[in-house]
Amino acid sequence: MSEHSERTAFMQEAIDLAFRSIREEGGPFGCVVVKDNKVVGRGYNKVTSTNDPTAHAEVVAIRDACRNLDDFQLTDCEIYTSCEPCPMCLGAIFWARPRKVYFAASRHDAAKAGFDDALIYEEFKREHHLRQIPAEQLNLPDSARVFDTWTSLQSRINY
Numbered sequence: 001m002s003e004h005s006e007r008t009a010f011m012q013e014a015i016d017l018a019f020r021s022i023r024e025e026g027g028p029f030g031c032v033v034v035k036d037n038k039v040v041g042r043g044y045n046k047v048t049s050t051n052d053p054t055a056h057a058e059v060v061a062i063r064d065a066c067r068n069l070d071d072f073q074l075t076d077c078e079i080y081t082s083c084e085p086c087p088m089c090l091g092a093i094f095w096a097r098p099r100k101v102y103f104a105a106s107r108h109d110a111a112k113a114g115f116d117d118a119l120i121y122e123e124f125k126r127e128h129h130l131r132q133i134p135a136e137q138l139n140l141p142d143s144a145r146v147f148d149t150w151t152s153l154q155s156r157i158n159y
Contacts (some may be wrong), residue, residue, distance in 0.1 A: 017082070021045045033061050035077045044057050058093060088116045
């Protein structure tokens with residue numbers, strides 16, 4: 001099987017998972033994580049079925065892959081997702097550190113279906129206190145000291 005055919009097959013599986021999500025009353029999103037041309041993680045949108053706003057397809061797939069690989073990073077993995085990742089999923093992807101991400105539909109396609117993340121992208125640019133959900137720093141004496149404790153640990157696992 002050619003590399004293009006393999007990528008197409010993995011993307012089709014992600015899209016098939018999106019359709020499965022719709023059948024199970026989730027949002028229209030699916031994702032697979034691939035390592036060495038083998039699917040090591042699968043996920044589809046479970047936000048409403050689990051009452052978990054973080055249960056997006058990519059996050060579910062990343063959690064599944066990390067569990068299956070017994071690792072907190074997806075080194076040498078690729079992510080195939082049925083839609084361009086939202087800001088939260090993009091953050092999770094960067095933390096997981098896969099080699100590459102492939103997506104099918106764009107965020108503009110998602111916005112047309114009611115999944116518009118434009119507000120979140122705009123909110124990132126605003127000062128904390130001017131956001132629609134304002135944030136305020138409460139800096140206590142131990143706020144930064146916790147990081148000093150962390151950096152002094154010989155047994156810490158950097159990530």
